[in-house]
Structures are given as C-alpha cells and as structure tokens.
Amino acid sequence: MKSNLATHRIGILALEGFVPFDCTIPYQMLSMAVPGGSHAAYEICFIGEKNIVSSEQFSITQVLPLTAIHDMETIIIPGIIQPFSYHNTAVFEALRMAYTAGIRLASICTGACILAAAGLLNGLSATTHWAIVEEFAQKYPQVAVEPDILFCDNGQILTSAGLSSGIDLCLHMVRKDLGAAAAEKLATYFVVPLERDGGQRQFVKHSTPQSASNLSALLLWLQENMHRTMTLQQICQQGNMSLRTLNRKFQEQTGVPPMTWLTRARIRRAQTLLESSAMSVEEIAAITGFGSAGSFRDHFRHIVGTSPTAWKKTHNLYYAQQS
Numbered sequence: 001m002k003s004n005l006a007t008h009r010i011g012i013l014a015l016e017g018f019v020p021f022d023c024t025i026p027y028q029m030l031s032m033a034v035p036g037g038s039h040a041a042y043e044i045c046f047i048g049e050k051n052i053v054s055s056e057q058f059s060i061t062q063v064l065p066l067t068a069i070h071d072m073e074t075i076i077i078p079g080i081i082q083p084f085s086y087h088n089t090a091v092f093e094a095l096r097m098a099y100t101a102g103i104r105l106a107s108i109c110t111g112a113c114i115l116a117a118a119g120l121l122n123g124l125s126a127t128t129h130w131a132i133v134e135e136f137a138q139k140y141p142q143v144a145v146e147p148d149i150l151f152c153d154n155g156q157i158l159t160s161a162g163l164s165s166g167i168d169l170c171l172h173m174v175r176k177d178l179g180a181a182a183a184e185k186l187a188t189y190f191v192v193p194l195e196r197d198g199g200q201r202q203f204v205k206h207s208t209p210q211s212a213s214n215l216s217a218l219l220l221w222l223q224e225n226m227h228r229t230m231t232l233q234q235i236c237q238q239g240n241m242s243l244r245t246l247n248r249k250f251q252e253q254t255g256v257p258p259m260t261w262l263t264r265a266r267i268r269r270a271q272t273l274l275e276s277s278a279m280s281v282e283e284i285a286a287i288t289g290f291g292s293a294g295s296f297r298d299h300f301r302h303i304v305g306t307s308p309t310a311w312k313k314t315h316n317l318y319y320a321q322q323s
Contacts, residue, residue, distance in 0.1 A: 007039075007040065007041065007042065007043045008041060008042050008043070008073050008074065008177060009042075009043050009045075009071060009072045009073050009074070010026070010030060010042050010043065010044045010045075010072060010073070010074045010075075010076060011044075011045055011046070011047040011064070011068060011069055011071075011072040011074070011075050011076070012026055012027060012044065012045070012046050012047065012075075012076045012078065013046075013047055013048065013075060013076065013077045013078065013091070013111075013114075014046040014047065014048035014053040014060045014063050014078075015048060015053065015078075015080050015086070015088070015091065015114070016050075016053060016054070016055065016080075017055050017080045017081045017082055017086070018053065018055045018060075018078050018079070018080055018081075019055070019078055019079040019080060019081060019109060019110070019163075020055060020056065020058040021163055021166075022078030022079040022108040022109050022111065022163070022166055023046075023060065023078045025108065025164075025166040025167055025170060026044070026076045026078075026108070026166065026170055027044055027046075029167065029170045029171075029174075029186060029190060030042045030044055030170055030173075030174070031044050032186060032189060032190075033174050033178060033182060033186055035178045035179070035181070035182035035185070041174075041177065041178055041182070045064050045068070046060050046062070046063045046064065047063065047064045047065070047066060047068050047069055047072070047075070048060075048063045048064075048065075048066065049065070049066060049088075049090065049091070050063060051063050055081065056081075066090060066091065066094045067094075069094050069095075069097070069098050069103070070097070070098065070101060070103075072098070072103055073103060073104065074103065074104040074105075074106060074173070075095070075098055075103055075104070075105050075106070076106050076107070076108065076111075077095075077105065077106070077107040077108070077111035077112075077114050077115060078107075078108050078109070078111050078166075079107075079108055079109030079110035079111045079129070079163075080110055080111070080113075080114070081110075083110035083111075083113035083114070083132065084113060084132075084135065084139060086113065086114065086117070087117065091114070091118075092114075092117060092118035092119075093118075095114070095115065095118045095120060096118055096119070096120065099120055099156065099157070102156070103156075104156055104157075104158070105120065105156065105157045105158070106157075106158040106159070106160070106169060106173065107128075107158070107159045107160065108160050108163075108165075108166035108169060109128065109129050109160065109161070109162050109163055109165070109166065110128055110129055110132060111128075111159075112126050112127065112128035112136070112159045112160075113128065113132075113136065115157065115159065116136070116139075116140040116143055117140075120157060121140065121142075121143045121157065121159070122140075122142040122143065123142060123143075123144075124143065124144065124154045124157060125143075125144040125145075125146050125152050125154065126143050126144070126145060126146065126152055126154075126157075126159040127145065127146045127147065127149050127150075127151065127152045127159050127160065127161045128145075128159065128161060128162075129161060129162035129163070130147060130161065130162055131162070133145060133147040149161065150165040150168045150169075151165055151168055151169045151172060153172065153305075158172075158173070167190070167192055170186075171183045171186060171187055171192075174186055175271070178315070179271065179272075179275040179315035180268055180271030180272045180275060180315075181271075181272050181275050181276060184268075184272070214253070215239075215249055215250065215253050215254070218235070218238060218239045219254075219261075221238055222235070222261075222262055222265065223265060223269075226262065226265060226266050226269065226288060226289045227286070227287050227288065227289050228289060229289065229291065230262060230289065232246070232258060232259065235258055235262075246258055263299060263303070264303060266288040266289055266290065266299075267288075267299060267300060267303050267304065269287075269288050270284050270285075270288045270290075270296065270300065270308065271304070271311065271315075273287065273288070274308055274311050274312040274315065274316060275311075275312070275315045275316050276316070281293050281296065281297070281308050281309065284296065284308070296308065
C-alpha cells in the first residue's frame with residue numbers, strides 16, 4: 001500500500017471474552033498512523049456477532065456484523081481469555097473466507113488459537129503467548145510453533161506473542177504498509193522502542209540493572225558510526241568490555257547479538273533514506289556501512305523481504321509519482 005494514497009480498512013475482531021489490552025493496542029496505535037500529513041492511513045472498526053461485546057468490566061459498542069469482514073483489507077484477531085475452549089463455526093468460516101479473498105489476518109497473543117482452530121495456520125510458522133505455547137503445540141500439531149519470538153510474518157497471515165508484542169506487530173505492519181519513517185514516528189509518539197525485531201525473544205532474563213552496564217551510550221555510538229566498517233573487536237573497545245561481556249549484555253538488553261542489532265539498525269536507516277531521499281542504492285549502501293550495493297541488497301532482502309528498489313517504489317511518494 002502506498003502511503004497517503006488510500007485509507008486501509010482494518011477490522012478488529014471483537015469476540016466474547018476478549019483481552020481488553022489486545023483490542024485497544026491496535027485501535028489506539030493504528031488510528032494514530034498519520035504519515036506526512038493529516039490524512040489517517042487506516043480506517044478502523046470492530047467486527048463481531050453482536051452489536052455490543054463484553055469482557056470482564058469492558059464493553060465494545062457499535063460492533064459491525066461478521067459480514068463486514070469482506071470489506072476489510074486487514075483483520076486483527078485479539079487474544080481471548082479462554083482460547084482453547086472457544087469454538088464458533090461462524091467466526092471460523094468468516095476468517096477462512098477472508099483468507100481466500102486475500103485479506104491480511106493478524107493475531108495478537110492468544111488470538112493465534114482462533115486462527116489455528118479455523119485451520120488457517122496449518123503448515124505455517126506461528127507464535128503465541130509463551131504461557132500457552134506447549135498446550136498450543138499439542139493441540140495444533142500441524143502448526144510450526146515458534147516459542148521464542150515476538151511475532152511471525154507469513155505474508156498474508158501474521159501472529160504475535162503475548163500482550164505487548166502486539167505493539168511490535170502493529171509497528172511491523174505500519175513499517176510494511178507506510179514505511180520505516182512512519183513506524184519510527186508512531187513509536188516515538190507512543191514512547192515505545194522501534195528496535196524490537198520479530199525474532200527477539202518473548203522475554204529476556206535481566207540481571208540487576210546498573211547504570212554502568214547499560215548499553216545506551218554504546219548503541220548511540222553505533223548509530224552515529226554505522227557508516228564505518230565495524231568489527232566486534234572495535235565495538236568491544238568502544239564499550240570497554242570483553243567479547244563475552246558484550247555478547248551477554250546485548251542478549252540481556254536487546255535480545256540479539258551485537259552484529260545482528262547493528263545490521264538491523266543499518267537496514268532501518270536505509271529504509272528511511274529510500275523513502276525520503278533521491279539517493280541511489282550505491283550511495284545508501286555506503287552511508288549505512290554495508291560497503292557494497294550487492295551486500296546491501298542481500299541484507300535488505302533477507303530482513304525486509306524485498307529489494308531496496310522495490311521498497312523505494314512503494315514508499316517514496318515522489319518516486320512513485322514519477323513512475
């Protein structure tokens with residue numbers, strides 16, 4: 001989808017026993033995605049079997065009927081409190097028809113159970129809340145469960161892990177739909193990190209935080225110097241720590257090894273440049289520290305799933321208008 005050219009319609013599935021946090025995350029975040037102007041990128045509604053749907057002390061009103069699913073471009077399935085006992089043939093069939101129609105489906109937390117029960121995750125990788133991963137794997141053996149990641153993107157179907165990983169999934173979809181700059185703007189507004197990648201672990205064991213052990217200064221240095229050729233030894237020297245300590249602290253505080261974090265930071269910078277500048281692929285490769293256009297293209301395709309040129313055509317509005 002090209003930013004600012006159309007409003008993307010999103011339906012949030014409102015089911016009895018919904019997890020309130022999972023419903024409010026996508027509604028609040030995606031409604032604030034306004035890239036490059038005052039035009040909202042997404043039109044958001046709730047869809048379900050009843051006009052009013054309740055859970056615990058919360059109620060969602062003005063819920064559209066299930067038939068409205070077919071007018072959507074994305075359907076978000078929030079978690080429900082009793083995911084393994086839920087069975088609703090009408091909901092399952094509506095989701096299967098939506099998938100057949102090419103509508104994007106994205107689940108948050110235990111919402112993956114709804115997709116799995118509908119048979120839509122068979123043969124795919126998926127994730128869900130870590131607390132139910134084992135039971136999920138036993139109940140749905142046709143699904144390749146990924147227990148240690150924040151979200152999983154299969155193209156048309158996306159799943160996210162527990163609760164706050166729904167934020168990461170929303171930012172991921174915004175990045176795909178509207179570009180890296182729009183995702184960064186949204187993350188800044190909601191005061192949440194943009195750096196958490198889908199492959200990061202659902203939870204990371206932290207030692208008692210000490211100001212001297214925080215990586216903030218080192219991460220800032222890496223961002224400011226990413227145009228340079230960088231080795232692990234240089235990063236250790238800058239951080240004044242051994243390689244073992246460096247790797248341990250990166251795993252504790254970012255969930256990934258140092259060079260993985262640096263590569264992803266370089267790709268995010270490259271996405272922003274592709275969206276907002278007239279620089280060539282070769283120029284961006286040099287500025288972001290990849291060294292060669294070939295290396296840049298390989299890393300970009302591996303992480304983003306498309307080529308730098310294709311990303312620019314989709315997300316650089318000036319480029320798109322000239323094409």
